[in-house]
Amino acid sequence: MAVILEFTVDAAEFLLGGTLEQATGVELIELERVIPLGNQSIPFLWVVADDFETFERSVRTQPAVAALDQFGVIDRHGLYRIEWAVDPPNQLIDGLVDANATLLEAHHGERWLFRIRFPAHDLLTQFYTYCTDHEIRIHVERVFPLSHPPRRGPVFDLSPEQREALVLAIDRGYFETPREVTLDELAADLEISQQALSDRIRRGVQQVLVDSLSALETV
Template sequence: MSLIAEFTLRAPDLALTTALDADTDITVELEGQMATSSDTPVLVMWAFGGDFDTFEVGLDEDPTVRTYNVLEELGGRKLYRVRLASENLQPVYPVYQRLGAGPLAATGTHEGWQRRVRFPDRESVVEMREFCTENDVQFQLRRLYTPGESDLEDEFGLSPEQRHALVVAEQNGYFDVPRQLSLDDLGEQLGVSGQSASERLRRGASQLVRKTLLSDF
């Protein structure tokens, strides 16, 4: 039976580490990943939450980045297309392919990359951790569960964690203008990192929109 693993990776030669360290308020969310004919990895990702000028200086200085350009700007977010320098990059994605794992989501901050990946079995998760240990990549497993085991959805399709995050955020002024609660403070109330709190809010809000505003489309 397959397993879903949620874990954090951190190493100097992971993609965008220098850029994310340049502005500790920036968060990037992977939209897609592809390889070109020259086998050079390309990331398409949203960035938000910090100063884009500082982040782009970090992109210019990042040894894992060959080129980048902005595809779109929308509501305080920027969509980037980043061509990576594979010769300076820790090759994590090929390990997923070798293990038969399927990446589901990736969010990056100065604290590292939070990944959610479907693995074929427990042994492949162990192999992933062993690869990280052998290659000086910090691997912190946060959650391991079988599909459908953890997300007991309510009438809106929200998991208990997503519903709780949205309720706490609303009750404490996270959605107010100006905002009364930071992501880090929200994370502290939820017992998770600010990055994890952000992911729960985004996924919960997206699910609410699909189940309500888009339910008739």
Template sequence: MSVIAEIQLAGDFALSELLRDLPDVRMQLERVIPAGDRTIPLVWIHADDPEPAEQELREHRLIKSITRLETFEDRALYRIDWAEEPDSVFTEIRTQRAALLDAVGVGESWEFELRFPTHNALSEFHANCNEAGIPLTINRIYRPSDVESSTRYGLTDVQYDTLFQALKQGYFNIPREIETAELATQYGISDQAVTERLRRGMTNVFTQIFVLPDDDAS
């Protein structure tokens, strides 16, 4: 049966090095695209003006190129092409068939939420990262079938609250009784930020509900 792990990584691995000189910048990993023997991360930089962080990353030794894909008022989405594959974190995520539920970094510390098909896959991920010298701390492990998981479905607090308020106030009704712009005003954030919360929250729910047959293999 699948397990979900909340993992903290800090120190000498690629993503923490990217933020080492950007201590006030919050970065969020959108997803990782396999590309042959390499991986291409898509990351959000959360800032009203992403230009300084973008320029800093563009000159980083680990990055061959960085391309802005989307721009909103409080963040921008980038594709990163490595100069060379910097470490085995992404490779291990792919090898162990882990699903990326969330990954947020500030300074040199990153917090990942990963869904592994089995507990053994999580153990192998942990062991292989330690062997590669990537510092890793597992803060929490739980199964989607746990009581807590069955009521929260891996949602973060803000995702849970935003989805709850959207449901309560009629966002999912036909016709809609409230729009994302109105929800955004209640939370004091942008319309797009609310839309992103709803999208990520629903992705987490669906990921835990629709378990592939291989995920049940022990």
């Protein structure tokens, strides 16, 4: 049975995170979903920024980076791919590839949050053992089978950041008509950018709708 793992990890624990932590001029970085990861160990990145030139320059100066390719910009969202100058390029990502994992979500905040699906529990165990063997310290947040989300805790499959943003937005009257608070005011409360908060709310609302409609289909 497929199983989902949510974990957080410090940027310094894997090459991709450590490299992007040095990037400047950027608001949000998220790994592009790849289903499955297959043998692709050079992930694509979505970057939210006002100044892509500054971001690109700061990444390209990193010694581990051989090339940074941009595939286009849509509404402040730029799609990039990193090619590495070192081998192995990224032990954390390689561990997921070896375990035949599917990347559902990965983005950076104070730490990187990953949501990963494994075809079977033994492959999750393989990945965890891989991290231990390579001294990659991950912090497991949740593990649950795909067909049976956990009854305790959150009802909807939201990240902690999405949940925090939605709860604050509801409490402060953001969804009221007329609105009782602006997006900028909420972003200031959370000490993040307006764009980052907008993305969290949008993705959170989308996840609530997906979970709700999926639940109705099983009734």
